[in-house]
Amino acid sequence: MKQKPIHRSLGANIFIYLMAVILLLIIVFPFYWIVCTSFKETLDIYVIPPEMFPKHFDLGNYKLAFSKYKVMSFLGNSLKVTITTVIATTLIGSLAAFALTRMDFLGGKAFKKFLGMTQMFPVVVLLVPLFIFCSKLKMYNKLPSLILPYIALQLPVSIILQSGYYKDVPLAIEEAAKLDGCNTFQMFGLVFMPLVTPGIVATGVYTFIQVWQEFLIASSLITKKTMFTLTVGLTTFKGDEMNDWGSLMATSVIIAVPALILFNLSQEFFINRVAGSVKE
Amino acid sequence: MKKRLDQKILPYILIAPAAIMIAVFLVYPMVRNLTLSFYDYSLAKVNRPFVGLQNFKTFFSPENQQAMRFWAAVKRTIIWTGSNLVVAILIGVGAAFLLFSNFKGSSLLKSFVLIPWILPSVITGFIFSLMMNERAGIITWLLRSTHLVDQNFSFFATGGLSMFAAIMANVWRAFPFFTLMIYAKLCTIPTDQVEAAKLEGTNAFQMFRYVYLPFISDTLSSCIFLCFIWTFNAYDIMKVMTNGGPADSTTTMSILIQREAFQYRSLSNAATMSVIAFTIMLSIIIVTRLVKKIIVREK
Numbered sequence: 081m082k083q084k085p086i087h088r089s090l091g092a093n094i095f096i097y098l099m100a101v102i103l104l105l106i107i108v109f110p111f112y113w114i115v116c117t118s119f120k121e122t123l124d125i126y127v128i129p130p131e132m133f134p135k136h137f138d139l140g141n142y143k144l145a146f147s148k149y150k151v152m153s154f155l156g157n158s159l160k161v162t163i164t165t166v167i168a169t170t171l172i173g174s175l176a177a178f179a180l181t182r183m184d185f186l187g188g189k190a191f192k193k194f195l196g197m198t199q200m201f202p203v204v205v206l207l208v209p210l211f212i213f214c215s216k217l218k219m220y221n222k223l224p225s226l227i228l229p230y231i232a233l234q235l236p237v238s239i240i241l242q243s244g245y246y247k248d249v250p251l252a253i254e255e256a257a258k259l260d261g262c263n264t265f266q267m268f269g270l271v272f273m274p275l276v277t278p279g280i281v282a283t284g285v286y287t288f289i290q291v292w293q294e295f296l297i298a299s300s301l302i303t304k305k306t307m308f309t310l311t312v313g314l315t316t317f318k319g320d321e322m323n324d325w326g327s328l329m330a331t332s333v334i335i336a337v338p339a340l341i342l343f344n345l346s347q348e349f350f351i352n353r354v355a356g357s358v359k360e
Numbered sequence: 361m362k363k364r365l366d367q368k369i370l371p372y373i374l375i376a377p378a379a380i381m382i383a384v385f386l387v388y389p390m391v392r393n394l395t396l397s398f399y400d401y402s403l404a405k406v407n408r409p410f411v412g413l414q415n416f417k418t419f420f421s422p423e424n425q426q427a428m429r430f431w432a433a434v435k436r437t438i439i440w441t442g443s444n445l446v447v448a449i450l451i452g453v454g455a456a457f458l459l460f461s462n463f464k465g466s467s468l469l470k471s472f473v474l475i476p477w478i479l480p481s482v483i484t485g486f487i488f489s490l491m492m493n494e495r496a497g498i499i500t501w502l503l504r505s506t507h508l509v510d511q512n513f514s515f516f517a518t519g520g521l522s523m524f525a526a527i528m529a530n531v532w533r534a535f536p537f538f539t540l541m542i543y544a545k546l547c548t549i550p551t552d553q554v555e556a557a558k559l560e561g562t563n564a565f566q567m568f569r570y571v572y573l574p575f576i577s578d579t580l581s582s583c584i585f586l587c588f589i590w591t592f593n594a595y596d597i598m599k600v601m602t603n604g605g606p607a608d609s610t611t612t613m614s615i616l617i618q619r620e621a622f623q624y625r626s627l628s629n630a631a632t633m634s635v636i637a638f639t640i641m642l643s644i645i646i647v648t649r650l651v652k653k654i655i656v657r658e659k
Contacts, residue, residue: 093463096458096461096463097463099454099458100458100463100465100466100469103455103458103469103473104469104472106532107472107473107475107476107536108472108475110476110479110484110487110488110491110532111475111479111487113487113490113491113498114483114487117490125496126495126496128496128501129501129505130496130498130501172377172378172381173378175374175375175377175378176374176375176377176378176379178374179370179371179372179374179375180371180375183367183370183371183374185368185371185372188371188375191375191379195382198382198386199586199589200589200641200642200645201386201390202589202592202593202614202634202637202638202641203593203595204593204595204613204614204617204618204634204637205389205390205393205634205635205637205638206385206386206389206390206393207617207618207621207622207630207634208393208396208621208627208630208631208634209388209389209390209392209393209396209631210385210389211621211622211627212392212396212401212403212627213389213392215403228381228384228385229385229386229389231381231385232381232382232384232385232386233385233386235378235381235382236382239378264367264370289478292480293480293481293482293483295480295481295482295595295596295599296595296596296614296618299599300618300621300622311480311482311483311596314482314483314486315482315600323486323489323490325490325496328486329486329487329490332483332486332487335480335483336478336479336480336483339478339479339480340475340478340479343474343478347471347474
C-alpha cells in the first residue's frame with residue numbers, strides 16, 4: 081500500500097502541511113485541554129487569557145475526585161459492568177460466529193442478515209421496556225440491569241467482526257483436521273482458537289470501548305449514586321453553581337486513559353477490520 | 361446416523377445463547393415498546409387499559425401542546441442530523457484525501473485521527489462545554505479577543521448558538537470515522553486507473569469527480585448510512601452540553617423521549633413518541649434508498 085513519493089509544487093506542499101497542522105491541532109487540542117485542565121487549580125481554570133500550560137502539576141483535582149466525588153465507587157461499577165459484558169459478549173459471540181461461518185444450516189443466512197439489521201434499533205426505543213422489565217424483575221438500580229442489555233446490544237457487532245476472522249481460516253486446515261479425526265469441539269478448541277485469538281481479543285477491545293462509554297442506558301436505569309458508572313458519575317461533579325471543572329477533567333482523564341491504551345494496542349485492527357466490515 | 365443428527369443440531373446450540381440474549385433484551389423490548397404505545401400504562405396504577413390509537417392521536421392533533429413540542433423536536437433532530445452529516449462528510453473526506461496525499465508525517469497524523477472516536481462521548485460533551493464556556497472557555501476567549509464577537513458573547517445564550525456548539529462537538533467526534541473508512545478505501549485504488557487519468561491530462565478537480573469519487577462512493581454511502589443512524593439517535597453530547605436548553609431550543613427527540621420517560625414517568629407517551637421517531641428514521645432511510653436506486657437506474 082506504500083505509494084511512491086509524489087513530486088508536488090512548493091505551493092501544494094505548503095498547503096498540505098498547513099492543513100495537516102490544522103487537522104492535528106483540531107484532533108489533539110481538546111484532549112490536551114482535558115489533561116491540562118486536570119492539573120490546574122480551580123482559580124487558574126478561570127484565568128483570562130487561558131494558560132496554555134498548568135503552572136505546576138497539581139494533583140489536587142485527582143485527590144478531590146477520589147475523596148469528595150467517590151470516583152473509586154464509579155470506577156468499580158464501570159469495571160464490573162464492562163469486564164462482565166466484554167467476556168460474556170465475546171464468548172457467546174465467538175460460538176455464534178463459528179457456527180455462522182463454518183457450518184451450513186437452515187436460517188444461518190437469515191440470522192446474519194438480521195444481525196446487520198439490529199444496528200438500526202435506536203437505544204431510546206428500548207429504554208421504557210427495559211425499565212419496566214428491570215423493575216418487575218427487581219433488578220432496578222442493580223448492575224445486571226445494565227450488563228444484560230449491554231450484552232444483547234453488543235452481540236451483533238461482535239459476531240459480525242468475529243465472523244471475519246473465522247472466515248479467514250483456510251478450508252484446507254479444517255479438512256486436514258477432519259481427516260485426522262477431530263470432532264467439532266476439538267476443531268473449535270484446538271484448530272480455530274489459536275488462529276483466531278488475536279481477532280477475538282481485538283473484537284473484545286472494540287466491545288470494551290463501546291461499553292466503557294455507554295451513557296444513555298446507564299443514566300436512565302440507575303438512579304442510586306453508589307451504583308453509578310463512571311460516565312454517569314461525571315454528571316455529579318457540581319460545585320456550588322457550576323461544574324467543578326478540575327475534578328471533572330481529572331476523572332475524564334481516568335476514564336479516557338484505559339480506552340486510549342487499549343485502542344493503541346489494537347490500532348491495526350481498528351483501521352483494517354472495521355473498515356473491512358463496513359464495506360460488506 | 362447419530363453423528364449426523366448431532367451435526368444438524370450443533371449449529372443451533374452454538375447460536376442459541378446469542379439468539380436468546382438478543383431475543384430477550386433487544387427484540388422483545390422493541391415489540392414491547394410498540395404494544396406499550398397502545399396502552400395507558402403507568403407503573404403506579406394497577407389498571408392499564410388498552411386505548412388503541414389514542415396515544416398516537418395526541419401527537420397528531422395540531423393544537424395539542426405535547427404534539428407541538430414533539431414535532432418541534434422532530435424538526436430540530438432533522439436539522440441536527442443534517443448539519444452534522446454535511447460538516448462531518450466535508451471535513452472527514454477532506455482529511456482522508458489529505459492523509460492519502462502521503463506527505464512526511466502522514467502516518468503520525470493517521471495514528472492520532474481516531475482519538476476523537478475513542479474518547480467517550482460524555483467527555484467530548486464536557487470538554488467542548490468547557491472550551492466554549494462563557495467565563496473560562498478558550499474558544500470564547502479567542503473569538504472575543506479577536507473581536508469576531510462582542511465582549512459578552514456566549515455560546516449557550518441562544519438556541520441557535522447552543523445547537524451550533526453541540527454540532528461542533530459532535531462533528532469533532534464523527535468525522536474521523538469518515539476519514540479512516542474513506543482513507544482505507546482510497547489506499548486500494550488501482551494505480552493504473554490513476555496513471556491513465558493522469559496521462560490524459562485530467563486536472564485535480566476532474567480527478568476527484570471522475571476517478572476518486574466513483575471509487576469511494578459505495579464506502580461513502582455505507583458510512584453516511586451508519587453515521588445517520590448514530591446522529592439521529594445521539595443523546596450524550598446534547599444532554600451534557602445543553603440538556604435541551606435554553607428553553608427547549610435544542611431538545612432533540614432522544615432528549616425529549618428520555619425526559620418524558622424518566623423525569624415525568626409517562627411511559628406510554630415516551631413509548632408512543634419513540635415509535636413515531638423510529639418510523640420517521642426508517643422512512644428517511646427507505647426513501648433515500650429508493651431515490652438512490654432510481655438515480656442509479658437512470659444512469
